[in-house]
Amino acid sequence: MLIVDDHKFLRGILGDMLRGFGVTQLYMAENGVEGIKQFKTWLPSLVFTDLNMAPMNGLEFANWIRTDSESPNSEVPIVMLTANNDQQSITDARDVGVSELIVKPVVPKSVLRRLNAVMFEPRRFIRSARYTGPCRRRRENANYKGVYRRITDPIEVNTVNEDTKEMIGEIFTEAEALMDIARTLDVTNRKDVLDIYNRTKETKEMAVKADDENLGGAAQSLVGYIEAMGASGDMDVRVVKMHLEAIMSLVHLEDNGDGQRDAVVTSLQKLVQKKFRDIKAA
Known part of the structure; x- marks a missing residue:
């Protein structure tokens, strides 16, 4: 499987989820351009891609997979x-023919449901002058209890109140x-x-x-580090x-105990404690 996302930490989080589901072969790319190279090289059986990336975003990448003559597998989920x-x-x-959509924050349950949908309940693939991708039609059924597969179906999101969801975003x-x-960042620039x-x-x-x-703890750790280092030049920008990468990853990492x-x-x-010890020892 191929994961295309411009945040390394988030690629790692999704990769860990997939390994937990038994996936053994994973390939990574940080944008659509790199994704094309990896896609051609490894021919993955499934692609996860972020939407917002540069220089090529997820929509452009998905459209390339579906319609470009150089795409080795236009029907990949x-x-x-x-x-x-x-x-x-x-x-x-x-x-652009996306098979499934997951709204962030990404949680294992959502990923597993989408995996089950594309692997065990694949939809008929359509090729026409105006559209290339999985069939978007399904008879409406108010009593339907199965996996939502259509891109126009209600989006599955975490059951948190709207104010909290907005703050996390x-x-x-x-x-x-x-x-x-x-x-x-110039660590000597006080401003x-x-x-x-x-x-x-x-x-x-x-x-x-x-x-x-946890988000509060990660932010407080950075606050404490900056307070101790100031703009003295001793601060390690890494x-x-x-x-910051950890804060972004925590947004997507479900608290499942x-x-x-x-x-x-x-x-x-x-990490912060080690940096403090290193400075004292210097």
Whole structure:
């Protein structure tokens, strides 16, 4: 199977889920352009792709698979991941021939249901002048209890209230924005360091309001690290990036009682403690 997502940490999270379901061969790509190369090389039996990527997004990548003459398997099942649950995103995904849609945050139950749908209940494949992809028609049945397979079916989302869901989405968006700053961060630039510090504090406050202890713990770990380092030049930007990646991954990692979310926060805290020890020993 091929996973195409521009966030390395999220590729890892989805990969871990799939390995937990027994998948043994996984290939990774960070955007549609790289995805095409991997798709041609490995001929995966199923593709997971994020929607929002650059330089080639998930819609463009899916359209290439379905319609390009160089695509080695235009009928491969495509599962698209997106943070957008608006009707336009759903329509766009449907029109390029996406098999299934998962709205983030991604949880194991949603992934397993989509796997079952495309592997054990595949739909007839359609080729026409206007559309190439799995059949989008299914007789409506109010008493239907099976897996939702059609891209226009109701979207499966986590059962959390809308305010909490919105705050979690804002946390992810803010972490993405801070990651953009961190990529070119000068750790001696007090203004940029202070900007990340203040916005991470706000992220922690949102996590508290959303009643997400792990997200709050990850944000607090970064706040504490920046407070201790300041703009002295001793700050390791890799530590900042790892915290932001962890925050984004926690948004998608379901709390199913297995301790995975706790382990993410604990690893951040140990990382910060090690950095402090290294500085003292220097």
